[in-house]
Amino acid sequence: MSDRxxxxxLVERVQAGDKRAFDLLVLKYQRKxxxxxxxxxxxxxxxxxxxxxxxxxxxxxxxxxxxxxxxYTWIYRIAINCAKNYLASPGRRIVPMSDLISDDDDDAESxxxxxGLHDVxxxxxxxxxxxxxxxxxxxxxALPEDLRMAVTLRxxxxxxxEEIAEAMDCPIGTVRSRIFRAREAxxxxxxxxxxxxxxxxx
Amino acid sequence: xxxxxxxxxxxxRWMDGDIAPNxxxxxxxxxxxxxxxxxxxEMHFVGDCIRGxxxxxxxxxxxxxxxxxxxxxxxxxxxxxxxxxDREIKERGLFSAMTSMGRGGRAWATAAAVxxxxxxxxxxxxxxVSAPQVAVAPVSPSVGFASATPAxxxxxxxxxxxxxxxxxxxxxxxSLSPMRQYLRPAVIVQAQ
Numbered sequence: 277m278s279d280r281x282x283x284x285x286l287v288e289r290v291q292a293g294d295k296r297a298f299d300l301l302v303l304k305y306q307r308k309x310x311x312x313x314x315x316x317x318x319x320x321x322x323x324x325x326x327x328x329x330x331x332x333x334x335x336x337x338x339x340x341x342x343x344x345x346x347x348y349t350w351i352y353r354i355a356i357n358c359a360k361n362y363l364a365s366p367g368r369r370i371v372p373m374s375d376l377i378s379d380d381d382d383d384a385e386s387x388x389x390x391x392g393l394h395d396v397x398x399x400x401x402x403x404x405x406x407x408x409x410x411x412x413x414x415x416x417x418a419l420p421e422d423l424r425m426a427v428t429l430r431x432x433x434x435x436x437x438e439e440i441a442e443a444m445d446c447p448i449g450t451v452r453s454r455i456f457r458a459r460e461a462x463x464x465x466x467x468x469x470x471x472x473x474x475x476x477x478x
Numbered sequence: 479x480x481x482x483x484x485x486x487x488x489x490x491r492w493m494d495g496d497i498a499p500n501x502x503x504x505x506x507x508x509x510x511x512x513x514x515x516x517x518x519x520e521m522h523f524v525g526d527c528i529r530g531x532x533x534x535x536x537x538x539x540x541x542x543x544x545x546x547x548x549x550x551x552x553x554x555x556x557x558x559x560x561x562x563x564d565r566e567i568k569e570r571g572l573f574s575a576m577t578s579m580g581r582g583g584r585a586w587a588t589a590a591a592v593x594x595x596x597x598x599x600x601x602x603x604x605x606x607v608s609a610p611q612v613a614v615a616p617v618s619p620s621v622g623f624a625s626a627t628p629a630x631x632x633x634x635x636x637x638x639x640x641x642x643x644x645x646x647x648x649x650x651x652x653s654l655s656p657m658r659q660y661l662r663p664a665v666i667v668q669a670q
Contacts, residue, residue: 279495285502293552296510302540302547303519304493307532310539324539331543332550339553401534409533416528430494431528437496456490460483462524470535477538478519 278436283347290338298338302331303478305348309355316359320401326362330355408469415465419458426451427458481513489517493525 283304289297306327313326334354341350416424422444429435429443437455441448481489485508491497492505508514519540526532 282492282495282497289506291553293554294506295547295550295552296515297506298547299515299540299544300509300518302543303515304522306540306543307523307526310537311531320537324537324542327539328543328546332546335547335550335553405534408527408535412524412527412533427528431525437491437494452487452491452496455494456487459490459521459524460486462528463520466524466527478516478523478536478540 280346284343313359330358411465415462423454423458426454
Protein backbone atom coordinates (compact mmCIF):
# COMPACT_ATOMS: atom_id res chain seq x y z
CA MET A 277 0.00 0.00 0.00
CA SER A 278 1.48 3.32 -1.02
CA ASP A 279 1.41 6.62 0.79
CA ARG A 280 -1.30 7.83 -1.57
CA UNK A 281 -3.46 4.80 -0.87
CA UNK A 282 -3.19 5.51 2.86
CA UNK A 283 -4.50 9.01 2.17
CA UNK A 284 -7.33 7.62 0.09
CA UNK A 285 -8.22 5.22 2.87
CA LEU A 286 -8.40 8.15 5.29
CA VAL A 287 -10.45 10.18 2.81
CA GLU A 288 -12.97 7.38 2.44
CA ARG A 289 -13.21 7.15 6.21
CA VAL A 290 -14.04 10.84 6.36
CA GLN A 291 -16.57 10.41 3.58
CA ALA A 292 -18.18 7.72 5.71
CA GLY A 293 -18.51 10.12 8.63
CA ASP A 294 -15.25 9.54 10.53
CA LYS A 295 -13.94 12.98 11.52
CA ARG A 296 -10.91 11.50 13.29
CA ALA A 297 -9.56 10.36 9.95
CA PHE A 298 -9.64 13.96 8.76
CA ASP A 299 -7.67 14.97 11.83
CA LEU A 300 -4.95 12.51 10.79
CA LEU A 301 -4.82 14.10 7.34
CA VAL A 302 -4.53 17.53 8.95
CA LEU A 303 -1.70 16.38 11.18
CA LYS A 304 0.07 14.94 8.17
CA TYR A 305 -0.26 17.90 5.81
CA GLN A 306 -0.66 20.98 7.97
CA ARG A 307 3.02 21.97 7.88
CA LYS A 308 3.30 21.56 4.13
CA UNK A 309 0.15 23.63 3.68
CA UNK A 310 1.42 26.21 6.17
CA UNK A 311 4.63 26.56 4.26
CA UNK A 312 2.73 26.92 1.01
CA UNK A 313 0.41 29.60 2.41
CA UNK A 314 3.31 31.46 4.03
CA UNK A 315 4.60 32.23 0.53
CA UNK A 316 1.48 34.33 0.03
CA UNK A 317 0.65 35.66 3.48
CA UNK A 318 3.16 37.43 5.71
CA UNK A 319 1.81 37.25 9.24
CA UNK A 320 2.11 33.83 10.89
CA UNK A 321 -1.23 34.26 12.66
CA UNK A 322 -2.89 35.04 9.37
CA UNK A 323 -1.16 32.04 7.81
CA UNK A 324 -2.79 29.81 10.41
CA UNK A 325 -6.17 31.43 9.70
CA UNK A 326 -5.84 30.73 5.99
CA UNK A 327 -4.64 27.17 6.63
CA UNK A 328 -7.61 26.56 8.89
CA UNK A 329 -9.98 27.95 6.29
CA UNK A 330 -8.39 25.74 3.62
CA UNK A 331 -8.83 22.58 5.65
CA UNK A 332 -12.40 23.44 6.59
CA UNK A 333 -13.23 24.09 2.93
CA UNK A 334 -11.57 20.81 2.04
CA UNK A 335 -13.63 19.01 4.66
CA UNK A 336 -16.86 20.50 3.33
CA UNK A 337 -15.89 19.65 -0.25
CA UNK A 338 -14.73 16.15 0.57
CA UNK A 339 -17.99 14.48 -0.55
CA UNK A 340 -17.08 15.56 -4.09
CA UNK A 341 -13.48 14.33 -3.88
CA UNK A 342 -13.27 11.28 -6.12
CA UNK A 343 -9.63 10.37 -5.63
CA UNK A 344 -8.64 10.95 -9.25
CA UNK A 345 -5.87 13.22 -7.98
CA UNK A 346 -3.81 12.74 -4.86
CA UNK A 347 -5.28 14.28 -1.74
CA TYR A 348 -2.24 16.48 -1.21
CA THR A 349 -2.45 18.10 -4.66
CA TRP A 350 -6.13 18.72 -3.99
CA ILE A 351 -5.56 20.35 -0.62
CA TYR A 352 -2.67 22.41 -2.03
CA ARG A 353 -4.93 23.79 -4.72
CA ILE A 354 -7.58 24.70 -2.15
CA ALA A 355 -4.95 26.34 0.04
CA ILE A 356 -3.61 28.42 -2.85
CA ASN A 357 -7.11 29.59 -3.71
CA CYS A 358 -7.80 30.46 -0.07
CA ALA A 359 -4.55 32.44 0.12
CA LYS A 360 -5.36 34.33 -3.06
CA ASN A 361 -8.88 35.08 -1.87
CA TYR A 362 -7.48 36.24 1.44
CA LEU A 363 -5.07 38.61 -0.29
CA ALA A 364 -7.83 39.93 -2.51
CA SER A 365 -10.18 40.60 0.39
CA PRO A 366 -10.85 44.23 1.30
CA GLY A 367 -8.26 45.85 3.53
CA ARG A 368 -5.54 43.38 2.63
CA ARG A 369 -2.30 44.42 1.00
CA ILE A 370 -1.94 42.73 -2.31
CA VAL A 371 1.38 41.04 -2.88
CA PRO A 372 2.38 41.29 -6.55
CA MET A 373 1.80 37.92 -8.14
CA SER A 374 5.18 38.18 -9.82
CA ASP A 375 6.65 37.78 -6.35
CA LEU A 376 4.73 34.61 -5.87
CA ILE A 377 4.46 31.38 -7.71
CA SER A 378 2.82 30.46 -10.96
CA ASP A 379 -0.66 28.99 -11.03
CA ASP A 380 0.69 25.69 -12.27
CA ASP A 381 3.07 25.37 -9.36
CA ASP A 382 0.92 23.80 -6.69
CA ASP A 383 3.45 21.50 -5.13
CA ALA A 384 4.75 22.79 -1.81
CA GLU A 385 8.03 20.97 -2.36
CA SER A 386 8.83 23.29 -5.23
CA UNK A 387 8.66 26.47 -3.23
CA UNK A 388 12.22 26.32 -1.97
CA UNK A 389 13.34 28.97 -4.42
CA UNK A 390 11.11 31.45 -2.64
CA UNK A 391 12.48 30.51 0.76
CA GLY A 392 12.65 33.56 2.98
CA LEU A 393 10.41 35.69 0.81
CA HIS A 394 7.96 36.38 3.59
CA ASP A 395 9.78 35.21 6.69
CA VAL A 396 8.87 37.66 9.42
CA UNK A 397 9.25 35.38 12.43
CA UNK A 398 9.80 36.85 15.88
CA UNK A 399 13.25 36.46 17.45
CA UNK A 400 11.91 33.80 19.84
CA UNK A 401 10.38 31.83 17.01
CA UNK A 402 13.54 32.16 14.97
CA UNK A 403 15.58 30.89 17.89
CA UNK A 404 13.27 27.91 18.43
CA UNK A 405 13.36 27.10 14.74
CA UNK A 406 17.13 27.28 14.70
CA UNK A 407 17.37 25.06 17.76
CA UNK A 408 15.11 22.43 16.24
CA UNK A 409 17.04 22.45 12.98
CA UNK A 410 20.35 22.05 14.75
CA UNK A 411 18.97 19.30 16.98
CA UNK A 412 17.66 17.35 14.02
CA UNK A 413 20.97 17.67 12.18
CA UNK A 414 22.89 16.62 15.27
CA UNK A 415 20.60 13.67 15.89
CA UNK A 416 20.89 12.57 12.27
CA UNK A 417 24.67 12.78 12.43
CA ALA A 418 24.72 10.71 15.63
CA LEU A 419 22.68 7.89 14.10
CA PRO A 420 24.42 4.64 13.19
CA GLU A 421 25.15 4.53 9.48
CA ASP A 422 22.52 1.89 8.64
CA LEU A 423 19.76 3.78 10.49
CA ARG A 424 20.72 7.09 8.89
CA MET A 425 20.76 5.56 5.43
CA ALA A 426 17.42 3.83 5.91
CA VAL A 427 15.61 6.94 7.16
CA THR A 428 17.25 9.12 4.52
CA LEU A 429 16.18 6.79 1.72
CA ARG A 430 12.65 6.87 3.09
CA UNK A 431 12.16 10.52 4.12
CA UNK A 432 14.28 12.31 1.56
CA UNK A 433 14.43 9.97 -1.42
CA UNK A 434 10.88 8.68 -0.92
CA UNK A 435 11.73 5.02 -1.52
CA UNK A 436 9.31 2.30 -0.44
CA UNK A 437 10.31 -0.26 2.16
CA GLU A 438 10.77 -2.87 -0.54
CA GLU A 439 13.09 -0.59 -2.49
CA ILE A 440 15.08 0.25 0.62
CA ALA A 441 15.43 -3.43 1.48
CA GLU A 442 16.76 -4.07 -2.00
CA ALA A 443 19.11 -1.08 -1.90
CA MET A 444 20.48 -2.00 1.52
CA ASP A 445 20.40 -5.73 0.84
CA CYS A 446 18.54 -6.61 4.00
CA PRO A 447 15.11 -8.04 4.94
CA ILE A 448 12.14 -5.70 4.91
CA GLY A 449 11.63 -6.28 8.63
CA THR A 450 15.07 -4.84 9.23
CA VAL A 451 14.14 -1.79 7.18
CA ARG A 452 11.03 -1.24 9.29
CA SER A 453 13.06 -1.51 12.46
CA ARG A 454 15.84 0.81 11.28
CA ILE A 455 13.46 3.54 10.14
CA PHE A 456 11.50 3.35 13.37
CA ARG A 457 14.62 3.47 15.53
CA ALA A 458 15.95 6.44 13.58
CA ARG A 459 12.68 8.34 14.03
CA GLU A 460 12.58 7.48 17.71
CA ALA A 461 16.11 8.69 18.23
CA UNK A 462 15.35 12.04 16.59
CA UNK A 463 12.01 12.38 18.40
CA UNK A 464 13.73 11.74 21.72
CA UNK A 465 16.12 14.63 21.05
CA UNK A 466 13.31 16.92 19.94
CA UNK A 467 10.89 16.34 22.80
CA UNK A 468 12.61 18.67 25.30
CA UNK A 469 12.34 21.48 22.75
CA UNK A 470 8.65 20.93 22.16
CA UNK A 471 7.53 21.20 25.78
CA UNK A 472 5.85 18.62 27.91
CA UNK A 473 3.33 16.36 26.32
CA UNK A 474 0.46 17.96 28.20
CA UNK A 475 1.13 21.47 26.93
CA UNK A 476 2.22 20.49 23.46
CA UNK A 477 -0.20 21.48 20.76
CA UNK A 478 -0.02 20.26 17.19
CA UNK B 479 -0.56 6.75 28.53
CA UNK B 480 1.97 6.80 25.70
CA UNK B 481 1.79 3.93 23.21
CA UNK B 482 4.31 1.16 23.74
CA UNK B 483 7.28 0.67 21.43
CA UNK B 484 5.55 -2.00 19.37
CA UNK B 485 2.59 0.27 18.70
CA UNK B 486 4.88 3.17 17.86
CA UNK B 487 6.74 0.98 15.40
CA UNK B 488 3.42 0.03 13.81
CA UNK B 489 2.49 3.69 13.47
CA UNK B 490 5.90 4.41 11.98
CA ARG B 491 5.37 1.93 9.17
CA TRP B 492 1.68 2.75 8.73
CA MET B 493 2.53 6.36 7.99
CA ASP B 494 4.80 5.08 5.20
CA GLY B 495 2.01 3.02 3.71
CA ASP B 496 3.47 -0.28 4.91
CA ILE B 497 0.14 -1.69 5.98
CA ALA B 498 -1.74 -4.81 4.97
CA PRO B 499 -5.47 -4.55 4.16
CA ASN B 500 -6.32 -6.65 7.21
CA UNK B 501 -4.42 -4.20 9.45
CA UNK B 502 -6.39 -1.13 8.43
CA UNK B 503 -9.08 -1.48 11.08
CA UNK B 504 -6.47 -2.00 13.78
CA UNK B 505 -4.53 1.01 12.53
CA UNK B 506 -7.58 3.25 12.56
CA UNK B 507 -8.55 2.08 16.04
CA UNK B 508 -5.05 2.82 17.32
CA UNK B 509 -4.79 6.19 15.59
CA UNK B 510 -8.20 7.29 16.78
CA UNK B 511 -6.99 7.18 20.37
CA UNK B 512 -5.29 10.27 21.73
CA UNK B 513 -1.92 8.59 22.25
CA UNK B 514 -2.03 7.18 18.73
CA UNK B 515 -2.87 10.60 17.33
CA UNK B 516 -0.01 12.11 19.31
CA UNK B 517 2.46 9.53 18.00
CA UNK B 518 1.23 10.02 14.42
CA UNK B 519 1.70 13.79 14.74
CA GLU B 520 5.14 13.44 16.29
CA MET B 521 6.38 10.99 13.64
CA HIS B 522 5.19 13.27 10.84
CA PHE B 523 6.83 16.24 12.54
CA VAL B 524 10.12 14.33 12.67
CA GLY B 525 9.76 13.41 9.01
CA ASP B 526 9.06 17.02 8.02
CA CYS B 527 12.10 18.15 10.04
CA ILE B 528 14.33 15.60 8.30
CA ARG B 529 13.10 16.80 4.93
CA GLY B 530 13.65 20.39 6.01
CA UNK B 531 10.00 21.25 5.45
CA UNK B 532 9.59 22.62 8.93
CA UNK B 533 11.89 23.36 11.81
CA UNK B 534 9.51 25.68 13.62
CA UNK B 535 7.76 24.35 16.72
CA UNK B 536 4.17 23.20 16.19
CA UNK B 537 1.81 26.16 16.27
CA UNK B 538 -1.31 24.36 17.45
CA UNK B 539 -2.92 24.87 14.06
CA UNK B 540 -4.04 21.24 13.84
CA UNK B 541 -5.72 21.47 17.23
CA UNK B 542 -7.58 24.59 16.09
CA UNK B 543 -8.69 22.85 12.92
CA UNK B 544 -9.84 19.84 14.89
CA UNK B 545 -11.96 22.08 17.11
CA UNK B 546 -13.45 23.76 14.06
CA UNK B 547 -14.19 20.44 12.36
CA UNK B 548 -15.81 19.16 15.56
CA UNK B 549 -18.72 21.58 15.08
CA UNK B 550 -19.11 20.69 11.41
CA UNK B 551 -21.71 18.05 10.50
CA UNK B 552 -20.30 14.61 9.84
CA UNK B 553 -20.03 13.71 6.18
CA UNK B 554 -22.10 10.81 5.01
CA UNK B 555 -21.20 10.55 1.37
CA UNK B 556 -22.13 7.29 -0.31
CA UNK B 557 -19.51 8.10 -2.94
CA UNK B 558 -16.74 7.01 -0.64
CA UNK B 559 -18.09 3.52 -0.16
CA UNK B 560 -18.93 3.17 -3.83
CA UNK B 561 -15.46 4.28 -4.88
CA UNK B 562 -13.94 1.80 -2.51
CA UNK B 563 -16.03 -1.02 -3.94
CA ASP B 564 -15.04 -0.02 -7.46
CA ARG B 565 -11.41 -0.15 -6.46
CA GLU B 566 -11.88 -3.53 -4.83
CA ILE B 567 -13.41 -4.87 -8.00
CA LYS B 568 -10.43 -3.65 -9.97
CA GLU B 569 -7.88 -4.92 -7.48
CA ARG B 570 -9.34 -8.23 -6.47
CA GLY B 571 -11.47 -9.22 -9.39
CA LEU B 572 -15.21 -9.52 -9.69
CA PHE B 573 -15.49 -12.81 -7.85
CA SER B 574 -13.64 -11.57 -4.78
CA ALA B 575 -15.75 -8.43 -4.73
CA MET B 576 -18.94 -10.48 -4.88
CA THR B 577 -17.86 -12.48 -1.88
CA SER B 578 -17.47 -9.25 0.10
CA MET B 579 -20.96 -8.04 -0.76
CA GLY B 580 -22.64 -10.22 1.80
CA ARG B 581 -25.53 -12.62 1.32
CA GLY B 582 -27.95 -10.04 -0.08
CA GLY B 583 -25.42 -8.61 -2.50
CA ARG B 584 -24.46 -12.05 -3.78
CA ALA B 585 -28.10 -12.94 -4.32
CA TRP B 586 -28.69 -9.82 -6.39
CA ALA B 587 -25.50 -10.36 -8.38
CA THR B 588 -26.46 -13.96 -9.09
CA ALA B 589 -29.97 -12.98 -10.13
CA ALA B 590 -28.60 -10.30 -12.45
CA ALA B 591 -26.19 -12.77 -14.03
CA VAL B 592 -28.94 -15.35 -14.59
CA UNK B 593 -31.22 -12.71 -16.11
CA UNK B 594 -28.45 -11.53 -18.45
CA UNK B 595 -27.71 -15.07 -19.63
CA UNK B 596 -31.42 -15.75 -20.14
CA UNK B 597 -31.89 -12.56 -22.13
CA UNK B 598 -28.98 -13.26 -24.45
CA UNK B 599 -30.08 -16.87 -24.89
CA UNK B 600 -33.62 -15.83 -25.78
CA UNK B 601 -32.42 -13.31 -28.32
CA UNK B 602 -30.12 -15.78 -30.03
CA UNK B 603 -32.77 -18.51 -30.06
CA UNK B 604 -35.46 -16.27 -31.52
CA UNK B 605 -33.03 -14.95 -34.08
CA UNK B 606 -32.17 -18.44 -35.21
CA VAL B 607 -35.84 -19.41 -35.47
CA SER B 608 -36.93 -16.35 -37.36
CA ALA B 609 -33.80 -15.73 -39.37
CA PRO B 610 -35.10 -17.17 -42.63
CA GLN B 611 -38.14 -14.92 -42.48
CA VAL B 612 -36.14 -11.76 -41.96
CA ALA B 613 -35.15 -9.81 -44.97
CA VAL B 614 -33.15 -6.68 -45.08
CA ALA B 615 -35.24 -3.90 -46.44
CA PRO B 616 -33.89 -2.50 -49.66
CA VAL B 617 -32.45 0.93 -49.43
CA SER B 618 -34.21 3.49 -51.47
CA PRO B 619 -33.54 7.15 -52.05
CA SER B 620 -36.37 7.98 -49.72
CA VAL B 621 -37.25 6.08 -46.59
CA GLY B 622 -39.59 6.84 -43.77
CA PHE B 623 -41.56 5.44 -40.89
CA ALA B 624 -44.94 4.00 -41.75
CA SER B 625 -46.49 5.73 -38.76
CA ALA B 626 -44.78 9.02 -39.36
CA THR B 627 -46.59 10.31 -42.37
CA PRO B 628 -48.35 13.51 -41.23
CA ALA B 629 -47.34 16.51 -43.20
CA UNK B 630 -46.29 18.34 -40.06
CA UNK B 631 -43.49 15.86 -39.63
CA UNK B 632 -42.44 15.86 -43.26
CA UNK B 633 -39.42 18.09 -42.78
CA UNK B 634 -38.18 16.18 -39.75
CA UNK B 635 -38.72 12.85 -41.48
CA UNK B 636 -36.83 14.00 -44.52
CA UNK B 637 -33.81 14.86 -42.37
CA UNK B 638 -34.08 11.62 -40.47
CA UNK B 639 -34.52 9.62 -43.63
CA UNK B 640 -31.30 11.02 -44.99
CA UNK B 641 -29.51 10.02 -41.82
CA UNK B 642 -31.12 6.58 -41.80
CA UNK B 643 -30.22 5.97 -45.39
CA UNK B 644 -26.60 6.88 -44.76
CA UNK B 645 -26.57 4.65 -41.72
CA UNK B 646 -28.00 1.68 -43.56
CA UNK B 647 -25.41 2.08 -46.27
CA UNK B 648 -22.51 2.11 -43.86
CA UNK B 649 -23.68 -0.10 -40.98
CA UNK B 650 -22.64 -3.73 -40.62
CA UNK B 651 -26.08 -5.27 -40.90
CA UNK B 652 -24.97 -8.78 -39.98
CA SER B 653 -23.79 -7.66 -36.54
CA LEU B 654 -27.26 -6.34 -35.76
CA SER B 655 -29.14 -9.48 -36.70
CA PRO B 656 -29.63 -10.82 -33.14
CA MET B 657 -31.13 -7.52 -32.08
CA ARG B 658 -33.15 -6.91 -35.20
CA GLN B 659 -36.47 -7.73 -33.59
CA TYR B 660 -35.97 -4.98 -31.05
CA LEU B 661 -35.07 -2.29 -33.56
CA ARG B 662 -37.62 0.24 -34.55
CA PRO B 663 -38.98 -1.00 -37.89
CA ALA B 664 -37.83 1.05 -40.78
CA VAL B 665 -40.52 0.53 -43.35
CA ILE B 666 -39.38 1.56 -46.73
CA VAL B 667 -41.58 4.03 -48.52
CA GLN B 668 -40.90 4.35 -52.15
CA ALA B 669 -40.42 7.86 -53.38
CA GLN B 670 -43.36 9.25 -55.24
